[in-house]
Amino acid sequence: MDEQTAARPTEPAHQRVLHGLADALHRLGEYELELRTWERLDALSEGTADRSAAAACSAASLADYRSTSAWLERAKKAGAPPERLLEIRGRILSRRDHRAAVAVLRRSLDSRPTVSCLNALALLHASAGDEKAGRDAARYAFRLASPGDTADPSHWSDDRVDALVNAVLLNAVPDADQYLGPALTLRTDRADLHELWSRTTGRGQDPAHRTRRSLRSSWSGLRPGPASPAPVTGTVRGTCDPDGFRLDISLTRNGGADRVVLVINDGYTVSVRSGGDLRSWGKAAPDRSLPVVGGCSRELLTWRQGETTAHLTLRGRPRGGARFRTDLVEVDGLSAWLPVTEHVRGIRWSGVHLRPADGWELRLSEPDDGSWSPGFVMRVREDTPARNRAAAAAPAMAWFDKGMEVWSELVGPAKRPEPVVVRADSTFCYTRPGYVRIPSGMLDRPDQWPVLAHEAGHLWWGRPGQFEHEDAWIAEGLAEFTLHLLEDARPRLAYRKAALRSLGGLAAVPLAELWNTRQGPDGMAALRVKAGFFVSMLRESLGQRAFRGFLHDLLTWSQTQPLDAFTVMARASSDLIWFGEQWIHHRGTLEFDMSGSTETRGPDRYRTSIDIRTLSVFTPGAHLCVELELCSGARSRQDVRVETGRANAVFLTSSPPFRATLDPDSRWLIPEQKIIEFSDAARARRIAKEPPAHAESQ
Ligand SMILES: [Zn+2]
Known part of the structure; x- marks a missing residue:
């Protein structure tokens, strides 16, 4: 590796760029593109030993053994050290014959121990399930790689980063994770460092965290690291x-x-x-x-x-x-x-x-x-005295107060912050303990005032209740859920239907992705809306009583430590992990097919059967409401369990059916609301509603 970095400055600038590109492609696992990049470099100037060796590695990763041996031959001619050639042979063999691969890597180490070869051996053992041998090799690699100033940018060559990652991953060196922070600072390009760092630092010793880690971790051998350094x-x-x-x-x-x-x-x-x-x-x-x-x-x-x-x-x-x-x-x-x-x-x-x-x-x-x-x-030196500004904010703050009311009722009171109006021609507002920032531009836009109900939600969620940064969208969802609660109390608010429409194509984007890529006001608005629906659907899944208990629990826990999404889901219910997975990490929404038939059972007796089928991969896994509107104007509702994709509801009524609606209150994230009209009945009702023809002439 050190030969490799040393070789680069002598390359012309565009070749150095290509060299860097090939290295990056290798990290990404894009071996085919990587190999093509090496070939391009080779056409520009005669291949050096390390370049040919790297090309051999990428060809080996593609299992293209003919090309591998050609590149190896070239590397040998260009003077690649024998231990490097042995190491590559070992890497190739590791895919076919574990024991032969170990033997070849050991021969390479006997000739000259290198960090790179030890890394390969550690991974080889670990992937074959021999954790002890893997740990030994990783420990040796780490020891060999450690001397030097870890605060020096040139210290963290790829090999040394690999050795560090393996040492932490295989739990081979007790305090190795201390180096993750400094290494990450200097090697921001290494995605594996980011991932490992986020997994091993800043975590408490709470059992829920451990469960989360063991379930989320796809790396065997990863153990909770020692407690993060004292603050x-x-x-x-x-x-x-x-x-x-x-x-x-x-x-x-x-x-x-x-x-x-x-x-x-x-x-x-x-x-x-x-x-x-x-x-x-x-x-x-x-x-x-x-x-x-x-x-x-x-x-x-x-x-x-x-x-x-x-x-x-x-x-x-x-x-x-x-x-x-x-x-x-x-x-x-x-x-x-x-x-x-x-x-x-x-x-x-x-x-x-x-x-x-x-x-x-x-x-x-x-x-x-x-x-x-x-x-x-x-x-x-604001022009308007403070008292007048507060008075101007009063009608907008009424929304804030409504938001506070519903949450106080659900989870207990919070201290009302003071509105602070700042002169700014925007509608961007936020809540901090002690005050709510309201831009003057918002006071002239009553259509924007409901945002203040969302802000009231943040008095409970966001602070003091805290979430891990990568899952802070949960606070946004809970704050936005305030508007769902307000609609429950005042159906004429009609927030949910408008919010669903506003989502458009972003409805299918996973919550984690919406949060990570949130850009501009549209992305942020979509995140809030979808996260608000996530909370709404969670309430449907848990039922009102359990949901209330969950909120209390969440508030208590999120005040003692920031929570991540996994812990939140684990606390909601032990069998709703799939629900979190579905909405947080996967792309999609709910999609249904609905059909209905009705038959007359004697005078003023109708039997209407509604069939619901899930078309999407996503499933609600809970009851959905079906509403049947009758020609008489009366409405009847039934909950149907659409767990495995098919459900049926039967209504016995004294008036013919007019229209059936799935999820009439829009509590679920169903971008296309399902409505069926019973054509004959609908026609009959329409005719009944129209005034008689002769009425006009009178
Ligand atoms: Zn917010």
Whole structure:
């Protein structure tokens, strides 16, 4: 591997790009494209040993043994070291003959132990179920790979990353996962590192988490890593105005690691006042003062021997997540204006003291336990006195109050926040503990006021109830569910039907994908709507009583620790995991076919039979409601269980049927509502409704 990286700088730029492309394709498992890229490179200049060896590897992955041996021959001619050739032979054999492959890899190791070959051996053993031998090889590879400065970008070559991944994956080296954060910082291109890191850090020792991991994990040998490093405690004092922040920050380590990767937003200049060394991944900082430019920067803070607190100064206007105007400064959350660590909750802010400049007003939300981001709004010299602004917001806030009412009734009270109207020509509002931000543009748009009911939902869901970042869409769904609850109380609100229509083609996109790719207001709106329906369908599946219990449970649990989707589903019911899988991870919706027939059973006696068939792969797995509207205008409802795809409802009525509707209240995510009309009856009813022909002439 080291030969490979060393070879690159001598290649012309376009060849280096192709070389990088081929490496990336290999990581993605796109061996065919990779092989073609190697061939193209080979046509441009004579193949080097490492290039030919890499091409042999990709040909071997494609099981194209003729091409493999041709490339191997070329690699040999170009002077590839014998142990490298043996290693590739071992990799090829591993697909056919395990024992022969092990023998060849061992011969290669005898000639010269390389990290790459040990990695191959570790995986070979592990995939054959010999975990002990796999662990031994992984441990050896890790030991061989470790010397060197792990904070040095050039340290993390592919082989070393592979060794780290194997060490963690096979549980071969107890503290190996400590290196995941630093490695990830430098190798953001390695998707496996991201995945592994997210699986092994920041998790508690709660049994639900363990279940989740064991079920979700597709890698054998993955064990829960040691508890995440002890957090750093931070305090901050400073001021803020349109010129920016001036912050004095103290970070104290509570035992644990003596170094932490700080992620600081673009727009600041950072310096160390005392205690600790700050080192930029990008450039050296001889004067210990670094301008942060181009996105967020990652700085490595190291405490010196015997020191536990480092004092930093941040000056400037952070760009991401912050808006600076002459009359208003808005910052979305802590992470926009304060450093965070690679571990999302690595810093616990125990004190945040901001002083506004003269003539300014500062809005800090009430921090719950100090670990959550208080966002805030600052205003100055608004034209309208505060009391009048609050009065202007009153009709819009009525929606907020309605939202609070339904949730208070369901799960218990919350403290009503104060509306803060800011001058902004938009409809973007949000809730923080202590205040609701309402843009002045919204006050003139009554059609947008229901959004405030959603915001009221966030008083319970989002904060204090928290969800893991990758599953934070659950908070959005629960907040949006407020509108479902309001429609239950006031059917004329007709939220659900309009919301279903608004989804359009996005109805089928899995929730996880909507959340991960949410872009622009449309994507976000679709996510809220679909997630709201997810909660609605969960209520249908659980039944009202169990659902209420589930919400109580969820509120309690999400206040003690952020929950992920798996835990939420596991807490909802032990047999609804499929429900979560279906809506969160798979593409699709519910689709039904409905047909009906009716027969007369004597005078004023009708028997109507409705057949429902599931056409989609998705299934509700619970009762669906069928409503039969009669020619007399009366309505009758029945719940049918559409579990395995087919269900039937029979209605005995004294008036002929007029129309049948599936899920008349739109509680399920069925983009195309199923309605059948009984043609004769419908015609009869229409005629009955029309005034008699002669009536016109009178
Ligand atoms: Zn929301």
